[in-house]
Amino acid sequence: MSATTQTPTTPASSTASKAARLLGDRRLPVLATAALFLAMYIGGLSRYQNYGFAEPQVFLNLFIDNGYLLVAAVGATFVILSGGIDLSVGSVIGFTTMFTAWLVERQGVPLVIAVVLALGVGSFGGFLMGYVIHNFEIQPFIVTLAGLFLFRGLCLVISKESISIGDASVSSLAQTRVSLGLGELSIGALLALVVLGIAFYVLHYTRFGRRVYAIGGNEQSAMLMGLPQGGTKIAVYTVSGFCSALAGLLFTLYIQSGDPLHATGMELDAIAAVVIGGTLLTGGSGYVIGTLFGVLVLGLIKSLIQFEGTLSSWWTKIATGVLLCAFILIQRAMTARKKT
Amino acid sequence: MAEPQPVLQMTGIVKEFPGVRALSGVDFRLFPGEIHALLGENGAGKSTLIKVLTGVHSLDGGTITLDGESVRFASPLQAQQAGISTVYQEVNLCPNLSVAENIFIGREPTRAGRIQWKRMRREAAELVDRLGLDIDVTAPLSSYPLAVQQLVAIVRSVGTGDSVSGGSGTKVLILDEPTSSLDRGEVLELFSLMRRLKEQGVAILFVSHFLDQIYEVCDRMTVLRNGTLVGEHMVRDLDQVGLVQLMIGKALDQLEELHDHQLHSDVGETLLKAEALGRAGGIAPFDLEVKKGEVIGLAGLLGSGRTELARLLFGADQPDSGTVSIGGKQVSMNAPNDAIGAGVAFCSENRKTEGLVPDLTVRENIILALQAARGWTRPIPASQRDELVAKYIKALDIRPANPEARVGQLSGGNQQKVLLARWLITQPKLLILDEPTRGIDIGAKAEIQKLVVSLSEDGMSVLYIAAELEEVLRLSHTIGVLRDRRLVAQLTNGPEITTSRILETIASGEHQ
Ligand SMILES: Nc1ncnc2c1ncn2[C@@H]1O[C@H](COP(=O)(O)OP(=O)(O)OP(=O)(O)O)[C@@H](O)[C@H]1O
Numbered sequence A: 001m002s003a004t005t006q007t008p009t010t011p012a013s014s015t016a017s018k019a020a021r022l023l024g025d026r027r028l029p030v031l032a033t034a035a036l037f038l039a040m041y042i043g044g045l046s047r048y049q050n051y052g053f054a055e056p057q058v059f060l061n062l063f064i065d066n067g068y069l070l071v072a073a074v075g076a077t078f079v080i081l082s083g084g085i086d087l088s089v090g091s092v093i094g095f096t097t098m099f100t101a102w103l104v105e106r107q108g109v110p111l112v113i114a115v116v117l118a119l120g121v122g123s124f125g126g127f128l129m130g131y132v133i134h135n136f137e138i139q140p141f142i143v144t145l146a147g148l149f150l151f152r153g154l155c156l157v158i159s160k161e162s163i164s165i166g167d168a169s170v171s172s173l174a175q176t177r178v179s180l181g182l183g184e185l186s187i188g189a190l191l192a193l194v195v196l197g198i199a200f201y202v203l204h205y206t207r208f209g210r211r212v213y214a215i216g217g218n219e220q221s222a223m224l225m226g227l228p229q230g231g232t233k234i235a236v237y238t239v240s241g242f243c244s245a246l247a248g249l250l251f252t253l254y255i256q257s258g259d260p261l262h263a264t265g266m267e268l269d270a271i272a273a274v275v276i277g278g279t280l281l282t283g284g285s286g287y288v289i290g291t292l293f294g295v296l297v298l299g300l301i302k303s304l305i306q307f308e309g310t311l312s313s314w315w316t317k318i319a320t321g322v323l324l325c326a327f328i329l330i331q332r333a334m335t336a337r338k339k340t
Numbered sequence B: 001m002a003e004p005q006p007v008l009q010m011t012g013i014v015k016e017f018p019g020v021r022a023l024s025g026v027d028f029r030l031f032p033g034e035i036h037a038l039l040g041e042n043g044a045g046k047s048t049l050i051k052v053l054t055g056v057h058s059l060d061g062g063t064i065t066l067d068g069e070s071v072r073f074a075s076p077l078q079a080q081q082a083g084i085s086t087v088y089q090e091v092n093l094c095p096n097l098s099v100a101e102n103i104f105i106g107r108e109p110t111r112a113g114r115i116q117w118k119r120m121r122r123e124a125a126e127l128v129d130r131l132g133l134d135i136d137v138t139a140p141l142s143s144y145p146l147a148v149q150q151l152v153a154i155v156r157s158v159g160t161g162d163s164v165s166g167g168s169g170t171k172v173l174i175l176d177e178p179t180s181s182l183d184r185g186e187v188l189e190l191f192s193l194m195r196r197l198k199e200q201g202v203a204i205l206f207v208s209h210f211l212d213q214i215y216e217v218c219d220r221m222t223v224l225r226n227g228t229l230v231g232e233h234m235v236r237d238l239d240q241v242g243l244v245q246l247m248i249g250k251a252l253d254q255l256e257e258l259h260d261h262q263l264h265s266d267v268g269e270t271l272l273k274a275e276a277l278g279r280a281g282g283i284a285p286f287d288l289e290v291k292k293g294e295v296i297g298l299a300g301l302l303g304s305g306r307t308e309l310a311r312l313l314f315g316a317d318q319p320d321s322g323t324v325s326i327g328g329k330q331v332s333m334n335a336p337n338d339a340i341g342a343g344v345a346f347c348s349e350n351r352k353t354e355g356l357v358p359d360l361t362v363r364e365n366i367i368l369a370l371q372a373a374r375g376w377t378r379p380i381p382a383s384q385r386d387e388l389v390a391k392y393i394k395a396l397d398i399r400p401a402n403p404e405a406r407v408g409q410l411s412g413g414n415q416q417k418v419l420l421a422r423w424l425i426t427q428p429k430l431l432i433l434d435e436p437t438r439g440i441d442i443g444a445k446a447e448i449q450k451l452v453v454s455l456s457e458d459g460m461s462v463l464y465i466a467a468e469l470e471e472v473l474r475l476s477h478t479i480g481v482l483r484d485r486r487l488v489a490q491l492t493n494g495p496e497i498t499t500s501r502i503l504e505t506i507a508s509g510e511h512q
């Protein structure tokens, strides 16, 4: 009964016009953020030229002052790419500062061991959250919200007061600067860049990384394609927990104290950096390099406002909010375009 | 002749979903080197049997042996590792990844843990090429139409056994309705691929509602009805009439009825007129006139621009050029809302991504478009709503006939019917149906075609897109022929128009 069309297959595709493809290109948001950063930087140059903005060190300070945020945002990128969210980032950072300060100052634990312990606790926390999310099929939002309260609570269990770190090795580590010719970077900043590089490699050149994209694209399909989606999910939250703990260590180094209220709300900065960097909140699309630019843009806003001098620091939040809205609208427009 | 040992044997398979017994005691066996058809009406349990086998659903009873060993898979991954590759009914790939990745993900070529992108792309291009597909494997999957995605899914599943990729190699290949969105050329490519694999000793399980295809390529068939086994036969021992009887449990005369039905001649004044309407990269500017009560069929190969034409008329894509007027008044078709307001309804071919909300009930899904057309501030009275829903569930024979069932749990064919009901209920002036009978069983297909006839008799205009030319020919007053994204001819249906005449027009691309 079926006499269907009989001619050999035509090239069924390769139709999308060039312009449309360019607009649909997933790299576009990253380029947009990079361009925004460049424009802001040039704007800063022309406005504060006489106040030393042109110094290369001003640029490098962006890395020094935001290294911990970059590490946290890299972890958040994994989670968001997989279609999830991690709200516990700030609390884990805060907890890590307290935990290390307490170990080193109050318990006299050698720094190296304290670092290993802190990283272990952060990773394990992430692992647990991932395990609950996967095995009990609970919204990541809820589970990591519980994580947020839990870790913040643990901070207060350790101590209600802040603990400042007087340990000589910590302060010498914090003072260490590596010269790059034009300027210098701190250990924390370098470490953050290394983390970024590893994350890029993992996301693009390992099977695990591609699975993160796959489950962010369509979790059900990923399962039917025979990908171990549960293990991937758990791993993603473990990575985020590890990155948060590492960010906490960098923050401790930067601030040289532990405080139960450190890094409150920093998860939101991390998520903002990821989104401004062009990663889709729905998962499956984005680049960790975009996250770098997201962090740099946020950092640059802060330093521009410092250079301006007369503006209150609240303007940072306002500018971040405006940018976030703008970028989410761009994403919205892009996904709408893709559907047609 | 002693029969060889089956590679796969399923005995007494039972699967229950809350409130439905999808499979009750089904036996099934599959021999190496055969193509085995699994047949049955929509909702008979074909896909469920496949999902139970491959570990998507857990098993409630029965045993499965693979190569003589008892197995029970906890996930599709395990089934894959044991040598069972599956293409599930709906395309299940990741739209955000490139074609090459979709083919290889989970078994990408690596060296020291590092993915070899170049090699992966090259191998993907070769695999795709072998199926006669000419596409850019680095582009994201979502940039290709459904049919291409379907082919990519097939390439992925056979790629496992065919190429170097290690593992035990494919012993069993399962294809759940792989041909529903393919055109003839691609179906032939697929069949020759299936025959090649068969010669290599792979056992293939094939599901399709196209009976001709079953007779063309299959050796043996198993028929299910309402979750029970009706019989297993060699294809050569059972003719189509007998098969249809087995499938639906009674002889089918409604199909005959349709065969000699007369097109009604009651075509009224012009309803919709498109002039020089076009979109770069979609379809070249065309003129089209749709009269009241007229059925216009669109014929053409995959990718010839059928869907693109329809989308322009619905405002789903924005035209670069031309005008549309409805009832003599020019309207701007910039968004589907404009079209819906003007009385145009569009039943998309892509039910999974563009149509249904799987977590809502059948009733809610059916009501959705009607409610949108009325505006959200004017709810439809409950009694009227339930009556309407019941009417269409009955008219289209949606099973289970339960308006409160969640759409995601319906069988593929029944989901398609729900989508159709949604648009029918709005009583549009022009109804655009893009492949409305895809994945629908033979009985329901006849029902839908009868419905189109009766709607047009009542004065509704219909734009009907179907891959099967006979379907188009049977229903349409006018047949628009598309080729290479251009409307090349509009033929008035009559005794001299035959499927071969349409094929000629498609092949020559000439206006006659
Ligand atoms: N996840 C689920 N939850 C509840 N019921 C389900 C689920 N999946 C399938 N069913 C029911 O099981 C029965 C068999 O469905 P199945 O999808 O196997 O049919 P099918 O033979 O593949 O039909 P089609 O030809 O339409 O694809 C149907 O009644 C369906 O509603």
Ligand SMILES: [Mg+2]
Binding pocket: B046, B047, B048, B089, B176, B411, B412, B413
């Ligand atoms: Mg099915």
